[in-house]
Amino acid sequence: MLLLLAGTACTDRDNLFGNDMIPPAQHMGSSIDSTIAVHTRVAVGDSVDTHLSGVYQQYMGSSIDPVVGRTDISVYTNYSPNGFLHTHYFGIDPVIDSMRYAIVFSGATGDTSKSVIVDVFEVKEGIRFYRDSAYFSNFDMTPYIDPDHPLFSFEQKGAGMALGRLPQEFAERMLDNRQDQSNVYYADTAFHTKFPGLYFRLREPAESGEGMMLQLDLSQSAMFLFYHNSGPGEEADSSLQQRMWFFGDYTYDFVSFSMVEHDYSLADPSVEGSVRVDAGGELVQTDEYLYVQGLAGLMGLIEVDREQLETLKQKVAGMGYTHVALHRAELQVTMVDAGVGQYDLSFTALGMYYDMWRYDFLAEYNPVLEAANTGYTSTLGGALNRTKGVYTFDITSYVQKLLTGRETHEEKELQLLPAFSTRNSLKRSWMYGTASKFPPRLVLTYTMIK
Numbered sequence: 001m002l003l004l005l006a007g008t009a010c011t012d013r014d015n016l017f018g019n020d021m022i023p024p025a026q027h028m029g030s031s032i033d034s035t036i037a038v039h040t041r042v043a044v045g046d047s048v049d050t051h052l053s054g055v056y057q058q059y060m061g062s063s064i065d066p067v068v069g070r071t072d073i074s075v076y077t078n079y080s081p082n083g084f085l086h087t088h089y090f091g092i093d094p095v096i097d098s099m100r101y102a103i104v105f106s107g108a109t110g111d112t113s114k115s116v117i118v119d120v121f122e123v124k125e126g127i128r129f130y131r132d133s134a135y136f137s138n139f140d141m142t143p144y145i146d147p148d149h150p151l152f153s154f155e156q157k158g159a160g161m162a163l164g165r166l167p168q169e170f171a172e173r174m175l176d177n178r179q180d181q182s183n184v185y186y187a188d189t190a191f192h193t194k195f196p197g198l199y200f201r202l203r204e205p206a207e208s209g210e211g212m213m214l215q216l217d218l219s220q221s222a223m224f225l226f227y228h229n230s231g232p233g234e235e236a237d238s239s240l241q242q243r244m245w246f247f248g249d250y251t252y253d254f255v256s257f258s259m260v261e262h263d264y265s266l267a268d269p270s271v272e273g274s275v276r277v278d279a280g281g282e283l284v285q286t287d288e289y290l291y292v293q294g295l296a297g298l299m300g301l302i303e304v305d306r307e308q309l310e311t312l313k314q315k316v317a318g319m320g321y322t323h324v325a326l327h328r329a330e331l332q333v334t335m336v337d338a339g340v341g342q343y344d345l346s347f348t349a350l351g352m353y354y355d356m357w358r359y360d361f362l363a364e365y366n367p368v369l370e371a372a373n374t375g376y377t378s379t380l381g382g383a384l385n386r387t388k389g390v391y392t393f394d395i396t397s398y399v400q401k402l403l404t405g406r407e408t409h410e411e412k413e414l415q416l417l418p419a420f421s422t423r424n425s426l427k428r429s430w431m432y433g434t435a436s437k438f439p440p441r442l443v444l445t446y447t448m449i450k
Contacts, residue, residue, distance in 0.1 A: 029321065029448040033312065037305040038331065038440040040433040041287050041413075042275075044262075045296040046357045047136035048423050051257035056247040058258050059426055060118075061213035062205040063110045065345070066268035067430050068275050068291055068298060072205050075216055076129065076141060077256035078197030079223065081185060082243040090177045090240075092231025097239065099171035100224045101152070103162040107215035109426070112158030116212055117203040119150035122170070123196040135257035137296045141199050151198070156214065166223070174225050174242070188253045197255070207266075213426060218247035218256060258424070260295045273336055273430070287435045289336065292350055292416055294425035300416035300433075302331070302352070304442060309402055312444075321448035328445045329399035330392055333382070333416075334438040336430045338389025346429040349381025349419040352393050354409050356417050363397045367420045381419030391431065399444065 058075045065071070103118075123144050129135065151170060154162045174195075176184045184191045200216065223244040247254050265281060267274040275291060275298070276284035283298075290300035316324055331352075335342060354360040361367070365381065382393035398414070401407035418425060432438040 029319070031444075031446060031448065033444045033446070034441050036308045036312065036442045036444060038434065038442050039287070039303045039305065040290055040440060041285060041301050042283065042289070042291055042433075043299055043301050044283055045293070045299045045417070047138040048296045048357065049134045049257075050137050050260070050295070050424055051131070051133075051135045051255065052424065055256075055424075056217065056219040057106060058216045058218065058256055059213055060200055060202070060216050060258070061108075061110070061116070061211065062202050063211040063213040063426070064206050064209065064266055065428060066271045066274060068293060068428050069262065069264040069267040070206060070211065071213075071293075071295065071297070071426070072202070072261045072263070073213070073295070074141070074199065074201035074259045075256065076123070076135075076197060076199050076259070077218055077246050078129070078192055078254065079195070079244045079246045080188060080191065080248070080252040080254060082245060089179065090175060090227060091229035093229060094175060094177060094227050095230050096168070096172045096175050097226040097228060098168070099166040099174065099226065101162070101164055101166060102222050102224070103154070104217040104220040105156060105159050105162070105214045106217040106220070108158040108212060110206075110210040110212040112212060114212070115155045115157040116214075117153055118156055118162070119153045119201055119203050121145040121147070121149075121199040121201075122151040123199060125194055125196065127196045128192060129197070129255050129257075131253055131255050137258060137260035139257070139259050141259060144196075145199050153203070158212075159215070171225060175227070192253065205263075218254075221246045258295075262293070262295075262297050264298075287433045289436065290333065290416065290431040290433045291428065292347065292418060292431075293428040294347075294418050294423055297428065300431070301413040302416055302440070303413045304399060304402060306402060306412070309399070313403065316448050319448065321450050323449040324403050325447045325449055326396050326400045326403070326444060327447065328394065328443075329396045330443045330445075331382070331395055332441045332443065333391045333393070334432045334440075335384075335389040335391070336432055338386075342430065343384075343386055345427060346384065347381075347418050347422060347425065347427050348384050349422070350384075350391055350393070350429060351381045351417055351419045352395055352398075353415040353417060354411055356415055356420070356423070360409075361420075362395060362414070364394050365420070381422075391429070399442070 059073045060075045062070060062072045127144050152164060152166055154164050156162055184194045225242040226239055228239050264275045264283060265277045273289045278284055291298040292300055313324060351365045352362050353365065382391040384391050
């Protein structure tokens with residue numbers, strides 16, 4: 001019996017058994033190949049749209065990341081009274097008593113032990129920002145405000161509520177007792193033309209340390225206009241109020257968006273692999289590292305080596321096959337300093353695009369397909385494997401088009417950016433590039449067909 005088992009164990013398996021019965025034109029072979037090079041470089045992102053449907057918690061503040069420098073975010077928002085009434089009436093001989101604000105910050109990151117000063121500016125009368133227009137992170141609010149004279153300011157330390165009083169002159173402009181369609185409370189268009197909204201920004205950006213980023217909760221913030229009627233029969237001490245909301249349903253045309261600036265000169269030079277800028281403030285190019293930021297920050301540019309793909313095709317042809325049918329083309333990109341600290345700062349998913357700002361997606365990363373709920377089940381973005389510290393991207397259809405010569409896009413480089421739904425996140429990812437000790441790998445699993 002032992003001799004029989006030993007003889008069985010030494011028997012060679014014939015992987016080609018039966019191939020002589022298959023017509024030559026149908027012969028196939030399978031392989032896994034990871035020799036295709038991927039070239040990387042770093043670029044500064046373009047502007048992204050920051051007015052997103054359903055978003056009521058806007059980031060604002062100034063924070064410093066030792067790897068990618070400083071990010072400054074300011075916020076515009078309009079506001080609306082608690083219902084537009086075609087017969088709105090303040091009563092007989094109304095008198096404005098005061099106007100108060102309650103601004104809520106639902107969260108904060110960075111050094112919350114220190115206070116920051118928030119300046120709030122009134123947008124000039126007659127300016128309209130519309131909900132169906134795209135407002136971008138590089139929008140310049142300066143022409144629409146008086147940058148030297150905030151409407152009001154307050155001190156804030158971390159999450160919480162800021163309470164205070166608005167200038168009396170501003171409050172009294174809210175009084176409109178006309179009984180026709182010229183009344184600003186008649187409709188949102190009239191109100192928002194006279195009172196376009198407010199612009200929030202920090203008085204001083206962070207210069208060292210972590211800085212602070214606040215989360216402005218527009219759904220919980222409000223302003224209150226207090227008044228009383230002084231006409232005949234009115235009680236002298238009676239007090240009424242008109243409430244102003246910063247966020248609600250679409251009935252009253254609520255609009256808010258963010259403006260973002262990045263300063264890469266404040267990256268920490270003592271951190272190996274952090275972003276570098278030259279004397280003129282321009283980004284120093286590197287192919288050793290990749291950086292991906294939300295809010296139109298840095299992005300990676302990735303190019304699959306097409307000459308090596310052509311070499312693969314020639315090798316396959318030399319073996320007697322005519323076609324390469326991909327089962328999967330998986331791009332693997334390794335994180336720098338993978339661990340809990342970096343995981344907390346990084347995106348859980350990244351995406352590959354031809355051009356995100358023109359909404360030109362690779363087929364595998366098109367969010368429209370998933371939103372349409374048509375049976376498309378691909379997970380958007382390259383998932384982060386926390387065990388290995390590696391992002392993996394499925395770019396099968398793109399590489400298959402390169403192999404067949406059917407790729408029609410002129411751009412040879414793909415954009416490595418946040419998954420589309422997280423493009424306005426504060427997170428960032430830090431990865432190894434081509435010239436590093438852990439360069440990106442493109443692993444092809446394919447079948448060769450005669």
